[in-house]
Every structure is written in C-alpha cells, then in structure tokens.
Amino acid sequence: MLVTENPCYRRALRVCASALVLVFVFGRVPAARAGITDAVKAVTLKNDLRVLVLENHKAPVATLNIFYKVGSRNEQISTTGISHLVEHLMFRGTKHLKPEEFSNIIQENGGMDNAFTTADYTDYFEVINKDHLDVPISLEAERMGDFDPQGFDSEKAVVIEERRMRTEDNPQDALSELTQAQAYLAHPYHWPVIGWMHDIQNLTLRDALTYHLIYYSPQNAIVVAVGDFDGDKVIKQISEAFGSIRNGPKPPPVTDVEPPQEGERRAVLKHAAELPAFTEGYHVPNYKSPDSYALEIASVVLAGGKSSRLYQELVMNKRMVVDVDASYDRLSFDPNLFWAAAQLRPGVKTPDVVSVLDKQIAALRDHPISDQELQKAKNQEQADFVYGQDSIFREAMMLGQYEMLGSYKTLDQYLDGIDKVTAADVQRVAKQYLVDSNRTIGVLVPTGMLRHPAQGPSGGAVHHVIAGEESR
Amino acid sequence: MSQRKVGRLIGSVAIMILALFAFAGTSGAIEIKRMVLSNGAVLLVSEQHQLPMVTIAMAFDGGSRRDPKGKEGLAHLTAESLAEGTKDLTAEQLNEKIDFMGSSIAVAAGQDYASAGMTSLKKYSADTLHLLATVLTAPALRDDDILRKRAEQLAELSSAEEQPSYIAERDFTKLLFGVDSPYGHLPTGGTDTVSKLTPNDVRNFYHQYYRLGGAIISVAGDVKTDEVKADLEKELQGLQGAVQPQATPPAPKVAPGEHLTKIDRDVAQATLVLGFGGIERSNPDYYKLQVMNYILGGGGFSSRLVKTVRSEHGLAYSVSSGFEAALFPGSFRVVLQTKNRSANEAVKLVIENLHRIQQQPVSDAELESAKKFLIGSFPLKYDRLSSIASFMLQVELYHLGLDYADRYPKIIAAVTKEDVQKGAREYLHPDSFILVAVANQSEAAITVASDTPHQ
Numbered sequence: 001m002l003v004t005e006n007p008c009y010r011r012a013l014r015v016c017a018s019a020l021v022l023v024f025v026f027g028r029v030p031a032a033r034a035g036i037t038d039a040v041k042a043v044t045l046k047n048d049l050r051v052l053v054l055e056n057h058k059a060p061v062a063t064l065n066i067f068y069k070v071g072s073r074n075e076q077i078s079t080t081g082i083s084h085l086v087e088h089l090m091f092r093g094t095k096h097l098k099p100e101e102f103s104n105i106i107q108e109n110g111g112m113d114n115a116f117t118t119a120d121y122t123d124y125f126e127v128i129n130k131d132h133l134d135v136p137i138s139l140e141a142e143r144m145g146d147f148d149p150q151g152f153d154s155e156k157a158v159v160i161e162e163r164r165m166r167t168e169d170n171p172q173d174a175l176s177e178l179t180q181a182q183a184y185l186a187h188p189y190h191w192p193v194i195g196w197m198h199d200i201q202n203l204t205l206r207d208a209l210t211y212h213l214i215y216y217s218p219q220n221a222i223v224v225a226v227g228d229f230d231g232d233k234v235i236k237q238i239s240e241a242f243g244s245i246r247n248g249p250k251p252p253p254v255t256d257v258e259p260p261q262e263g264e265r266r267a268v269l270k271h272a273a274e275l276p277a278f279t280e281g282y283h284v285p286n287y288k289s290p291d292s293y294a295l296e297i298a299s300v301v302l303a304g305g306k307s308s309r310l311y312q313e314l315v316m317n318k319r320m321v322v323d324v325d326a327s328y329d330r331l332s333f334d335p336n337l338f339w340a341a342a343q344l345r346p347g348v349k350t351p352d353v354v355s356v357l358d359k360q361i362a363a364l365r366d367h368p369i370s371d372q373e374l375q376k377a378k379n380q381e382q383a384d385f386v387y388g389q390d391s392i393f394r395e396a397m398m399l400g401q402y403e404m405l406g407s408y409k410t411l412d413q414y415l416d417g418i419d420k421v422t423a424a425d426v427q428r429v430a431k432q433y434l435v436d437s438n439r440t441i442g443v444l445v446p447t448g449m450l451r452h453p454a455q456g457p458s459g460g461a462v463h464h465v466i467a468g469e470e471s472r
Numbered sequence: 473m474s475q476r477k478v479g480r481l482i483g484s485v486a487i488m489i490l491a492l493f494a495f496a497g498t499s500g501a502i503e504i505k506r507m508v509l510s511n512g513a514v515l516l517v518s519e520q521h522q523l524p525m526v527t528i529a530m531a532f533d534g535g536s537r538r539d540p541k542g543k544e545g546l547a548h549l550t551a552e553s554l555a556e557g558t559k560d561l562t563a564e565q566l567n568e569k570i571d572f573m574g575s576s577i578a579v580a581a582g583q584d585y586a587s588a589g590m591t592s593l594k595k596y597s598a599d600t601l602h603l604l605a606t607v608l609t610a611p612a613l614r615d616d617d618i619l620r621k622r623a624e625q626l627a628e629l630s631s632a633e634e635q636p637s638y639i640a641e642r643d644f645t646k647l648l649f650g651v652d653s654p655y656g657h658l659p660t661g662g663t664d665t666v667s668k669l670t671p672n673d674v675r676n677f678y679h680q681y682y683r684l685g686g687a688i689i690s691v692a693g694d695v696k697t698d699e700v701k702a703d704l705e706k707e708l709q710g711l712q713g714a715v716q717p718q719a720t721p722p723a724p725k726v727a728p729g730e731h732l733t734k735i736d737r738d739v740a741q742a743t744l745v746l747g748f749g750g751i752e753r754s755n756p757d758y759y760k761l762q763v764m765n766y767i768l769g770g771g772g773f774s775s776r777l778v779k780t781v782r783s784e785h786g787l788a789y790s791v792s793s794g795f796e797a798a799l800f801p802g803s804f805r806v807v808l809q810t811k812n813r814s815a816n817e818a819v820k821l822v823i824e825n826l827h828r829i830q831q832q833p834v835s836d837a838e839l840e841s842a843k844k845f846l847i848g849s850f851p852l853k854y855d856r857l858s859s860i861a862s863f864m865l866q867v868e869l870y871h872l873g874l875d876y877a878d879r880y881p882k883i884i885a886a887v888t889k890e891d892v893q894k895g896a897r898e899y900l901h902p903d904s905f906i907l908v909a910v911a912n913q914s915e916a917a918i919t920v921a922s923d924t925p926h927q
Binding site for chain 2: 058059060061091099100103104107108109110111112127128129130132151153154155156157158159160161162164165168169170171272273274275304305306307308312315316319322343345346372375376379380381382383384386387389390391392447448449
C-alpha cells in the first residue's frame with residue numbers, strides 16, 4: 001500500500017496490516033457531523049497554550065493528545081529527521097523521569113501511550129482508564145517543560161533501525177520517498193519525515209535540545225482531551241499542570257513555496273523487490289482552496305471501495321494489479337500531492353498499467369461523473385464521518401488537526417463543503433490539476449529478493465544457506 | 473482493495489495501540505445478551521445507542537485449520553470468493569449497492585475461524601444485513617470470480633515475498649508445527665497448493681463449513697435485540713446443519729537443541745523469529761503466562777526485551793514476545809528486526825532473558841506493574857463497536873463466560889511471583905528452539921551456541 005503521508009511511529013507495529021490502519025486513521029480524517037464542535041470547551045491559557053476538551057461518556061475511557069506544530073516541514077537540509085528523533089527522545093527522560101519511565105507509569109495506570117511525527121506536526125497521545133487522566137496530564141506537562149533525555153546515541157541507533165525497517169527494506173515506501181523528493185524541489189516536503197539516513201547519523205544532542213527549546217513551547221502546542229470525564233475539571237487540571245510553563249523563542253515561520261511544475265517528471269528506483277509498482281503524484285491545493293472538496297470527491301470516485309473506477313477497471317476487469325489506490329489529504333499545512341499508485345500482478349508491464357490509469361484520469365477530465373457516482377461518494381464520506389466518531393482517539397485527532405489549521409470550529413463545515421460539490425466541479429478540478437505536466441511518476445524496477453529454492457523447509461530441523469545472485 | 477475499504481473495516485480499531493500487548497478482552501461495563509437461534513447459532517448482542525451505526529461479526533468453523541492436505545489456502549480463497557456476488561447480483565452490482573450505502577461487508581479466513589461481518593449506518597443496517605446474509609446463504613461462487621480471486625491470492629503471495637516478516641513467520645510456522653498439522657501453514661497457503669485449487673474445491677468447502685450450527689454471531693450498535701434476532705432468524709435460514717468438531721492435534725514440540733534456519737535475502741535488516749511450542753487458550757496456565765510474558769516481552773516499553781534490546785543496546789526498533797493461544801496448542805515466539813551485523817548480539821540477549829526469567833523470580837515491582845496494566849487497561853478493549861463485537865466473539869469462542877469481566881481481575885490479582893517463575897520454567901525453552909533468520913546472511917553470519925550444520 002502506498003502512502004501519501006507516512007507518520008513515523010516511535011513504537012513498532014508488529015504486523016503490516018496495522019500499517020494500513022495507520023494510513024486510514026491519520027491519512028484521512030473524516031469530518032464530523034455539523035455541530036459536533038458545539039459541545040467542545042476551548043480555552044487559551046496565559047502562556048498561549050490552546051486547550052480543547054470534549055466529554056464523551058460512551059465508554060469509561062479518556063484520551064489526551066498533544067499536538068506540536070512541528071514536523072519535517074520545519075527542518076533544514078542536513079538535519080532532516082530531527083523532528084522525529086526529538087519525538088523519540090521525549091520518552092527518554094526529563095528532569096524528574098528516567099528513560100522510559102513515562103510509558104511505564106502510563107501502563108501501570110491502565111493506559112497506553114505513543115506518538116507520531118508527520119511532515120506538518122507531532123502528536124503525543126495516551127488512551128487511559130477514565131479515572132487516571134490526571135496522570136498523562138502531569139507527565140506531558142513535565143516533558144514539555146523539563147525535557148532532559150538520556151541515552152541519545154542508543155535512541156539514534158533505534159531510529160536508524162526504524163528507517164531500515166520502514167524504508168530500506170520496504171520497496172513501496174522507498175518508491176514513495178523517491179517520488180515525493182522528485183515532485184518537490186524547493187519545499188521541505190522534498191525530504192522524508194524520518195529523514196535521510198546520513199542526516200540522522202549526524203544529528204547531535206545539541207540539535208535536539210535546541211529544537212525542543214524552539215518548538216516545544218505552550219505557544220506552539222494544542223492539548224485535546226476527549227472522554228468520560230467532567231470537562232471543567234479536566235480544563236482545571238490541564239491549566240494547573242501547564243499554566244506555568246514558559247515559552248521559548250518564537251518558532252520561525254516556514255515560508256518556502258514550491259514553484260509550479262512545468263512538465264512531467266519521472267523517477268526510477270531499482271530495488272530489492274518481487275513485483276513492479278508505480279506511483280504518481282499531482283500537485284494540488286489544500287484545505288485553503290474550495291477545490292479541495294471536489295478533489296476529495298475525485299479520490300473517492302477513483303478509489304473509494306470495490307465499486308470505484310480504479311478497482312473496477314484494474315482489479316476486476318483488466319486484472320492487472322494486486323492493489324490500486326488514489327488518495328488525497330486536504331488537511332496538509334502546505335499544498336500536497338494527489339496520489340495514485342498500484343502494485344502490479346506478476347508478468348504485467350508497468351507502461352500497460354500506466355496507460356489504463358491515464359485513461360481513467362482522462363475520463364475524469366473529459367466527462368462529468370454520473371449523479372449516481374457523485375451521490376455514492378457523498379454517502380461514503382458521510383458514513384465514514386459517523387464511523388469516525390466511534391473512537392475518542394479519532395475525535396481528538398479531528399479536533400486537533402482542524403485547530404492546527406486555524407480553528408476546530410471549521411470541522412463543522414466539512415460535510416457542507418462535500419455536499420456542495422457538483423459533477424462539474426469534479427470535472428473542472430480534474431482538468432486543472434490532474435494533467436500530465438503537473439505530475440511525477442515513480443517506477444519501481446524489482447531486482448529480486450534472492451529467491452528461496454523450491455523445496456523450502458520441510459518440517460524438521462534444517463540448516464541451509466541459500467545461495468543467490470548478487471542483486472545490488 | 474482500496475484503503476477506504478480496508479480502513480472502514482478495521483480503521484476504528486486502534487490496532488496500532490493494542491498490537492504490542494497480548495491481552496484478553498473483557499466487558500463489565502457493557503451489557504451482553506446471549507441467546508441461541510433456532511438453527512443453532514449463538515447470538516450475542518450489545519445495544520449501544522450513542523451513534524446511529526451497527527457492527528455485526530460472525531464466526532464460522534471454516535478457518536485455515538480446516539484446509540485439506542495439499543489444498544492449503546482453500547479456506548482463505550473460499551472466504552475471499554464469497555463476497556463476489558450472489559445468485560441474483562454480479563460482483564459489480566453487489567459492490568455498487570454496498571458502497572452506495574457507505575457500508576462495508578467482509579468475509580475473511582483466520583487460522584481458527586472464518587469471519588463474516590458488516591458495518592453500516594443504522595438507516596442501512598437492514599439492507600446491509602440482507603446483502604451479507606445473501607452472500608452467506610446464496611453466494612454466486614461463479615468459476616470466473618473464483619479464478620480471479622485465485623490469481624489475486626497468488627499475486628499477493630508474490631508480493632508477500634517482499635516482506636521479511638512474512639517469510640520468517642511462514643517458515644517458522646511450517647517448521648514448528650509440521651506440514652501435517654492444521655496449524656502448519658499460514659491462511660494464504662503457498663503458491664504450489666493455491667495454483668491447483670479449483671472452483672469446485674471452493675464450493676465444496678463453502679457447503680461443508682459455512683453452517684450455522686456452532687456459528688457465533690455478535691452484534692454491537694444501535695439495534696433492538698428482539699428486532700435484530702428476528703432479522704437474523706429470517707435472513708440466515710438457508711444455513712442449516714452443523715460442522716463436526718476437528719480432532720485436537722498433538723502439541724508442537726521442538727527436539728532438544730537449537731535449530732537455525734537461514735534464509736538469504738537482499739535486506740538491510742535481519743528479521744528474527746525465535747520460538748517453540750506454546751499453549752491452547754483453554755490451558756489454565758494462560759493467565760500466569762500472560763503476566764509472565766508481559767514482563768518478558770509483551771509489555772511494550774515496560775518489558776525486559778524492549779528495555780535491553782532496544783532501550784539499552786539500541787539494537788532494534790521492534791522486539792516483542794507472545795504466546796499465540798488459540799483453539800489448539802499454538803506457539804511462543806520472539807520477533808525482532810535488527811541490522812544484519814547485530815543479529816548474533818540480539819539473539820544472545822533474547823536467550824539470556826529467557827534464562828533469567830526462569831532462574832530468578834521477577835521483582836515485586838515488575839509483578840505489580842504487570843497486574844496493574846492487565847487489570848486497569850480493560851476498559852480500553854470496549855471503547856468502540858468493532859472491539860465490543862470482537863470481544864463478544866472471543867468470550868463465546870473460547871468459552872470464557874459472560875462473567876469473564878468480573879472474574880478476570882481476580883484471576884490476574886492472584887498470580888504470584890512463584891507462578892510466574894513456574895510458568896517460565898515449564899513453558900519457555902531457551903535450550904530447545906527454532907530460530908528462523910531472514911537476513912543478508914554473509915553480513916549477519918548467524919551462529920547459535922550448539923549450531924551444527926545438518927544439511
């Protein structure tokens with residue numbers, strides 16, 4: 001599965017199926033029902049920390065999320081990966097906490113904690129027994145105000161292992177990384193969230209401490225709590241815990257602008273893999289443009305469910321691919337890419353699939369989608385949106401993401417925005433953005449994985465070294 | 473399958489948060505009603521009226537352990553083929569109807585059971601249930617659709633060859649259980665067997681195992697119990713009869729010594745799976761081992777394996793251990809990834825930790841910490857409809873009883889340091905294990921203490 005935005009996690013995911021879940025949960029935040037934000041209590045503390053609290057009494061649990069408006073977008077050439085490394089170091093100790101003590105305390109209180117970094121922001125969260133929300137509140141305040149990580153070198157080594165697992169040994173991710181780098185020349189979306197390997201290796205503790213000082217201030221953070229509690233009481237707890245934390249220097253704004261793309265770009269990756277794959281990205285606007293709703297509908301028409309155009313054509317009819325996807329995240333801080341990607345069946349040639357996909361994209365430009373397709377896409381968005389509210393964690397994610405972009409209140413406008421989209425709008429945005437000169441195509445050329453011989457292990461104890469060709 | 477589809481099925485489950493922890497779910501705060509349908513299926517309902525949505529999950533005795541010898545992968549292909557149209561609807565027409573409602577329907581084969589399920593808005597729950605029931609009672613199972621799904625399964629097997637963790641799991645499974653065991657293969661099967669499966673194999677498997685006697689249906693959401701029961705009685709009446717229970721296979725046992733299998737791949741990291749035979753879910757020692765494993769390698773950052781291998785030595789991003797306790801005796805395994813050159817060091821640390829928890833009692837602090845987490849985190853298992861539905865299935869599948877939520881804290885609280893050490897001594901085998909290493913072997917140069925090449 002190819003991903004538009006790769007959140008990097010501190011904690012390992014044991015199965016790749018989980019990775020798909022992540023893509024869904026964080027890549028696509030469904031909108032909330034109109035008026036969902038009416039029940040939100042919002043305050044700004046004296047130190048400019050924003051606090052959003054929403055009571056939800058469905059189950060005896062609560063979640064605390066802290067969003068820091070810092071991600072790989074804020075980084076510089078030669079120190080890429082620092083945002084994600086700092087996220088790891090946040091678990092490695094404070095003035096009063098030993099390394100990993102943070103997680104141990106959360107777990108002892110019947111909770112789970114984690115964090116992830118994106119290009120735009122970093123989110124730390126706990127999901128916990130409702131009786132113990134005060135615990136993560138005080139711990140999060142501690143690591144915002146009194147960051148003092150231990151074991152810098154071993155944590156950096158862990159991140160290097162993470163990059164090996166996530167990218168080096170994952171051909172799909174390596175292809176996304178290359179394509180993204182080719183699509184962005186001037187804007188920091190050029191480099192991967194986890195950072196280039198050589199940059200990670202050269203990061204220092206001083207880099208990390210400076211970064212924390214600038215970006216981990218109350219003025220640059222949003223605290224969101226959702227769950228089975230008394231909202232006023234939780235606001236009071238948060239105010240007491242965070243109220244006295246002082247701000248560091250003002251974070252410098254990110255002002256880079258990607259120049260318009262003039263002409264198709266191609267990137268080829270030769271990598272250890274079994275099956276060919278390709279991905280393509282078109283530069284598109286983000287939430288700031290009303291076109292973002294029509295682009296959202298376009299992505300659903302192309303790849304929303306098994307009745308979608310790409311699944312129907314490439315998986316069911318032509319039977320050329322193992323998997324196909326189109327995705328778009330309108331909530332990125334700066335304009336992002338509209339992605340389409342496919343992993344090919346054995347024996348299928350990449351240009352043949354690209355040509356089928358091209359025809360499908362051209363059809364979006366040449367003809368309006370049918371009323372039935374438009375209504376189906378809207379129904380899917382509305383249903384997803386209700387399903388999203390089944391989880392307090394996803395509710396907190398939605399509120400935090402919209403607040404980072406300006407105001408959590410704009411969440412209420414989402415379904416209206418979707419509802420207003422017409423077939424003509426979808427055709428218009430396809431004509432404007434989904435054109436060849438605006439796209440970058442990445443092609444994966446598999447070099448093989450050193451194949452296993454046919455007999456394989458046979459149930460007993462065996463010891464065999466498989467000889468294979470040198471493929472890289 | 474698109475992200476949207478996959479996401480809708482499992483997206484609301486915080487797998488990424490829960491994945492690190494071996495756990496048993498429980499309720500307590502949720503009310504479960506249990507009844508038996510006229511055709512023999514057990515129905516569990518939890519009414520949840522906060523949101524206008526419904527989730528249904530069903531389990532049939534048609535998991536991959538039922539694959540006939542030489543037809544490994546058949547349960548998976550059958551499950552995948554079922555939602556590809558009905559007697560009256562082509563796959564295309566069926567998909568269109570499901571997507572138009574924003575609903576989802578899925579059938580999948582696990583090791584023990586095949587599961588079928590749906591999620592929908594309340595206003596479409598009757599229509600979605602009708603489609604799901606039709607898929608189960610009157611599937612089309614046309615040759616062309618089955619052959620298409622077979623080709624997809626073969627392509628997915630090729631794709632999986634890119635994932636070192638898949639290769640390691642597949643070979644570990646085969647080595648530990650042996651090809652004759654119902655647990656000796658992954659549900660997707662192998663290229664050799666899947667390529668020979670026929671549409672008739674699929675239709676026969678369906679008729680044999682998709683029966684309601686012994687099946688379990690779990691419903692969570694904005695429903696009225698009486699209504700949903702009546703709907704299910706009516707919609708599923710085509711599925712009669714029962715499935716004969718399968719004989720319990722012998723527990724897997726590793727011969728004395730350390731058995732190393734190396735698989736050479738062009739990779740930056742070694743993926744290591746080290747393990748031996750484990751227990752079945754009904755084993756009374758399950759709970760002691762849950763506490764023991766939390767301390768050893770199941771408890772994320774509170775576990776010894778993460779502390780030593782990751783936090784102290786910086787060798788791995790991911791390391792964990794667990795018992796796979798299901799219907800029949802399963803496995804215990806430690807899984808980790810580390811750069812090729814660190815493979816030996818990581819294995820050494822794992823084995824040291826297995827020895828240590830056998831030889832020395834765990835500390836009071838470790839024991840208390842494990843118990844507090846296992847008991848205190850219970851409510852996190854039923855914070856959304858999909859987890860409530862799957863929890864109810866587990867309770868019924870493994871006969872945990874509707875009072876499981878009340879019993880669980882007491883069982884865990886009673887576990888002592890002696891229990892933990894006794895469990896470690898009885899069920900961990902640091903001197904007799906299988907180690908599968910997918911790595912760049914010339915860089916990794918893996919050896920184990922008593923490594924003797926037996927070509």
